[in-house]
Amino acid sequence: MQELVGALRSYAWGSRTALARLCGRPVPSAHPEAELWFGAHPADPAHVKSNGSSRSLLEVLAADPVRELGPVAEGFGPRLPFLLKILAAEEPLSLQAHPSSAQALAGFQRENRVGVPLDSPLRNYRDDSHKPELVVALERFEALAGFRAPHRTVDLLRALNVPGLNVYAELLAAQPDSAGLRTLFTTWITLPPAALATLLPTVLEGCVRYLSGTGPREFTAETRTVLELAEVYPGDAGVLAALLLNRLTLEPGQGLFLAAGNLHAYLRGVGVEIMANSDNVLRGGLTPKHVDVPELLRVLDFEPIDLPVIEPEPGPDGSIRYATPAPEFALCRFDLEAGAEPVALADAGPGIVLCTDGTVELRHDGRELTLVPGSAAWISAADADIRARAVGGAAQLFSACVGDGN
Numbered sequence: 001m002q003e004l005v006g007a008l009r010s011y012a013w014g015s016r017t018a019l020a021r022l023c024g025r026p027v028p029s030a031h032p033e034a035e036l037w038f039g040a041h042p043a044d045p046a047h048v049k050s051n052g053s054s055r056s057l058l059e060v061l062a063a064d065p066v067r068e069l070g071p072v073a074e075g076f077g078p079r080l081p082f083l084l085k086i087l088a089a090e091e092p093l094s095l096q097a098h099p100s101s102a103q104a105l106a107g108f109q110r111e112n113r114v115g116v117p118l119d120s121p122l123r124n125y126r127d128d129s130h131k132p133e134l135v136v137a138l139e140r141f142e143a144l145a146g147f148r149a150p151h152r153t154v155d156l157l158r159a160l161n162v163p164g165l166n167v168y169a170e171l172l173a174a175q176p177d178s179a180g181l182r183t184l185f186t187t188w189i190t191l192p193p194a195a196l197a198t199l200l201p202t203v204l205e206g207c208v209r210y211l212s213g214t215g216p217r218e219f220t221a222e223t224r225t226v227l228e229l230a231e232v233y234p235g236d237a238g239v240l241a242a243l244l245l246n247r248l249t250l251e252p253g254q255g256l257f258l259a260a261g262n263l264h265a266y267l268r269g270v271g272v273e274i275m276a277n278s279d280n281v282l283r284g285g286l287t288p289k290h291v292d293v294p295e296l297l298r299v300l301d302f303e304p305i306d307l308p309v310i311e312p313e314p315g316p317d318g319s320i321r322y323a324t325p326a327p328e329f330a331l332c333r334f335d336l337e338a339g340a341e342p343v344a345l346a347d348a349g350p351g352i353v354l355c356t357d358g359t360v361e362l363r364h365d366g367r368e369l370t371l372v373p374g375s376a377a378w379i380s381a382a383d384a385d386i387r388a389r390a391v392g393g394a395a396q397l398f399s400a401c402v403g404d405g406n
């Protein structure tokens, strides 16, 4: 059990207040702060502090993988298979999807064969892993995720009352399934610039009209989001694509799981995110980064889905669990009450525990470690029997470990 210091990532879509406030630093921060990484990702590993020295978690794992990772080292190779983050989005992130394991392996090998350098911005596949991801809202979290049921999308397109959309609404009404969604999405995301420049402004006008109208307005969040995206990414075909996706709001404590092929865009909010330790992202727009529409189309799952919200479930050990099928990770939460008995963190290692509220005291083997919001601990496979309790008021702790699939 050792203190683990996260790596702060600054991206333009980040927040100048959310992470700083959570970690008890002055606001606003000098730069937009987007993510705090707790993991052993080669691009930005967290650092283990012990006895006044600091080493990257990557080095710590490499030095003694058997002690640190235990049997996990055999299942996933001598590396931590997940990356844990706190994410704070002030502005929308790109429209994206992640490949399946088979797609990632094939794509990685293909790009290696044709000689795209690993660090090239044109690279789609930086490794051979899939990238399932789960985000749990700390504050209200807004996102677009997965294709909406086609008949609802037809209702939305008709409600906007834009003549230029009629042909598309009828197309989807005539084929209200994944094939219809594939055709419509493909048409929109590849519209010639002139056609897009004609259609998009009329759609935005339709959204404004819809929001200022007096009739029943069941698509308020959807149309507002389209207008907001158009403001940040004017002229981007991803704005049109947003009309096809589920618009969802997570209340604090709710989770969102993104399986392979799920088209999604985080809009705003603060959350704890865990994912397979991979960088494989196919982007379709709403970003200045590399966009590869043909490759995105190859990995997308056009099957319409309900909101992919994961409701927290009470576990047997006082934890609150977020069940996902990902073999690389499992995430649970502990809401520690003031003055309560210490809670045993069973199966915490190898893994990371992260404090998101209050003050938590961890005890192991006669040693103590105090965590405050934004601070974390690395729990090796050899660290059994960790206990946690709230100090002062109530506290919240997330525990990230390897999934049951291993």
Ligand SMILES: [Zn+2]
Binding pocket: 096, 097, 098, 133, 258, 264
């Ligand atoms: Zn994603």
